[in-house]
Amino acid sequence: MYADRVLIRHQVSDSALRGIPRGNLSDLYPRWMGARDLLLHGRDPYSPEVTREIQTGYYGRPLDSSRPADPIDQQAFAYPLYVVFYLAPTVQLRFGIVQRAFFWILVSITAASVLFWLRMLGWRAAPCLQAAMLALSLGNLPVLQALKLQQLTLLVAALCAAAMALLVAGHPLTAGILLALATIKPQLVAPLLLWLGLWSLGDLRQRYRWAVSFLAGMAILCTGSEWLLPHWIGRFHEAVLAYQQYAQAIPTLEALLPSPWGRLVEVLFAAMTAALCLKGFRQPQNTREFQACTCLVLSVSVLVVPKFALYNHVLLIPALLFIARDRAKIWEEGGFVVRSILIAVAALLTWPWFSSVVLAGLSYILRQQSLELVWASPLWTLPQLPSAVAALMLLYTYQRTFAAPPKPGSS
Numbered sequence: 001m002y003a004d005r006v007l008i009r010h011q012v013s014d015s016a017l018r019g020i021p022r023g024n025l026s027d028l029y030p031r032w033m034g035a036r037d038l039l040l041h042g043r044d045p046y047s048p049e050v051t052r053e054i055q056t057g058y059y060g061r062p063l064d065s066s067r068p069a070d071p072i073d074q075q076a077f078a079y080p081l082y083v084v085f086y087l088a089p090t091v092q093l094r095f096g097i098v099q100r101a102f103f104w105i106l107v108s109i110t111a112a113s114v115l116f117w118l119r120m121l122g123w124r125a126a127p128c129l130q131a132a133m134l135a136l137s138l139g140n141l142p143v144l145q146a147l148k149l150q151q152l153t154l155l156v157a158a159l160c161a162a163a164m165a166l167l168v169a170g171h172p173l174t175a176g177i178l179l180a181l182a183t184i185k186p187q188l189v190a191p192l193l194l195w196l197g198l199w200s201l202g203d204l205r206q207r208y209r210w211a212v213s214f215l216a217g218m219a220i221l222c223t224g225s226e227w228l229l230p231h232w233i234g235r236f237h238e239a240v241l242a243y244q245q246y247a248q249a250i251p252t253l254e255a256l257l258p259s260p261w262g263r264l265v266e267v268l269f270a271a272m273t274a275a276l277c278l279k280g281f282r283q284p285q286n287t288r289e290f291q292a293c294t295c296l297v298l299s300v301s302v303l304v305v306p307k308f309a310l311y312n313h314v315l316l317i318p319a320l321l322f323i324a325r326d327r328a329k330i331w332e333e334g335g336f337v338v339r340s341i342l343i344a345v346a347a348l349l350t351w352p353w354f355s356s357v358v359l360a361g362l363s364y365i366l367r368q369q370s371l372e373l374v375w376a377s378p379l380w381t382l383p384q385l386p387s388a389v390a391a392l393m394l395l396y397t398y399q400r401t402f403a404a405p406p407k408p409g410s411s
Contacts, residue, residue, distance in 0.1 A: 002356035002378060003144050005363040010375040013368065018069045023060035026099055028150035030054045034077035035084035036091040038228065045077040045084070046235040057095070073247050078239040081225040081232040083152075083184045102150050109158035110147075110314070111138060116161035117318040120168050121291055123325050133324075137317055141352050141378060146311035156185045157314045160192060164294060164318075167196075168285045172210035179210070180217030188315065191301040195277055195293060202282035244306065252386055255308040266304055272394055273300050279401050289401070295319040296393040302386040310382055319389050320349075330396050338399065341392045348385045352378040 015022050033054045034045030043050055051074060055062045058075045090098045114137045118125060125133070137143060146154050159182035167175040179196075182189045193214075200207040225232050243249065253269075254262035273296055283289040299319040302312050323330065323345065330342055356378040363371060 002360040002363075003141070003148065006356075006359050006371055006375050008148075009368060010372060013372070019067070020069050020071065021059040021061050021063075023056070023058050024095070024099065025058065026095075026150045027152065028099065028102055029058050029095060030075045030077055031079055031083050031152065032087050032090065032095060032098060033057060034079075035087040038081075038084055039088055039091050044229065044235065045081070046232075046239050051076040074242075076239055076243065078236075078243040079152075079184055080186065080221075080236055081229055082221040084228070085221070085224065086155075086181075086184070099150060103147060106147055106150065106154045107138065110143060110154050113154075113158040113161035113314075114317060114321075116158075116165040117321050119165040120161070120294070120318065121321060121325060122168070122286065123321065133321070140313075141356070141382065142310040142313035146314060149311065151311045152184060153188065153309075153311050153314060156182045156188050157317070160189060160298075160315075161318070167210060172207070173213040176210040176213030176215075177217045180214050180221060183218065183221075187305050187307070188301060188312070191297050191304070192294070195297045198277055198281045199283075199285075199290070199293075247307075249307045251306055252303050252308050252383065256383055256387070269300050269303055269390060269394065272398065273297060276394070276397050276401055291322060292393065292397045292400070295322045296390070296397055299386065299390040299393050303390055308383075310379075313382070313386065316386060316389050319393050320345075323389070323392060330392075334396055334399065338392065338395050341388060341395065345385070345388045345392055348381040348388055351381045355380075 012022070034050060037043040037050050037053070038045050052062045054075050054077065059071065063070045063074065111134050114134055115130070118130065118133075143154070145151075159178045163175040163178035163182065166172075166178070179189065179193065197211065200211055222233075229235070251262070251266060253266050256262065257265060276296065277293050280289040280293050283293075295318045298315045302315050305312060323342070327342070331339055334342065359371065359374065359378065
């Protein structure tokens with residue numbers, strides 16, 4: 001209700017005031033339009049001509065650099081070409097139909113991803129508790145934003161969740177194929193793939209199968225893409241470099257902290273995560289150590305991925321489930337710092353729910369001008385959440401991994 005009555009109203013009024021163009025504003029549209037132009041008309045989806053057509057649908061008109069209020073994000077086709085295979089069945093439909101159907105598909109697979117993460121964690125929660133987890137996951141602001149935008153990050157997260165559940169259940173070949181499909185956003189899955197590659201070296205004779213199926217899946221996707229558009233990899237690389245420039249894409253920590261502290265903290269998080277993964281890479285996939293490293297890697301991914309975007313918080317769901325499951329153990333075994341961070345995570349999670357409910361209620365009483373003063377209050381704690389979750393996972397896992405065992409006879 002907050003999203004419809006407060007957030008979206010603010011965005012519409014702000015766009016009208018500043019002359020910002022508004023079209024369908026669907027992040028699916030640039031990918032769909034690129035797939036449509038390639039498959040139906042044989043046009044290069046990375047070309048400037050297709051980009052201008054995408055802008056016409058996404059923003060309502062092509063962007064004009066002479067207008068200072070125009071967005072800087074060009075909404076070009078900046079995905080690996082094989083994303084067109086996923087959208088091929090839809091290219092002859094009207095986008096309005098595709099947009100509505102895709103929304104409900106994303107709702108379904110996001111709900112399923114929560115259940116997959118529970119399977120990976122081995123948490124057999126009661127049905128009522130699972131229902132509460134589904135409601136909280138689907139109702140949080142980053143997921144609502146991703147659903148509103150039809151963000152493919154939700155698809156990537158669901159594929160990763162299903163792959164990890166299958167890997168833990170002893171189906172590595174299917175898991176590898178799903179991980180290959182998840183690489184439509186390679187920056188999101190790269191840390192997870194690095195962790196799984198290291199984990200495979202812990203018992204290569206038993207764990208190589210997922211890697212073989214992953215590489216086979218990637219070979220099929222890339223070969224098919226090369227057949228559709230020769231030399232697409234170079235075009236994709238150019239599109240990514242251009243995106244980093246016009247979208248001013250920087251990681252979360254570099255957006256929150258002044259230079260060079262953001263980069264230094266990133267390196268610290270990455271180094272400590274790597275140390276913990278090196279310590280636990282021999283553990284089987286059904287152990288708490290494997291679960292902790294997987295959740296840690298995914299949470300750190302949100303910090304180091306070169307894009308500060310709330311919808312990437314969907315990758316925090318497995319870590320939050322891990323923390324919820326082991327909250328009593330974390331509180332009991334953790335010291336003052338760990339307990340303080342646990343309280344901070346709880347507070348950071350609670351504030352958006354509390355403030356959005358209050359604002360939604362006030363929207364029936366106050367005028368829109370009054371709500372404009374505090375419309376962003378539910379978003380205040382969201383940028384800090386990935387850092388708190390990653391720090392909690394990091395310190396608790398580090399404590400369990402490197403803490404010296406008690407001496408015999410000690411109390």
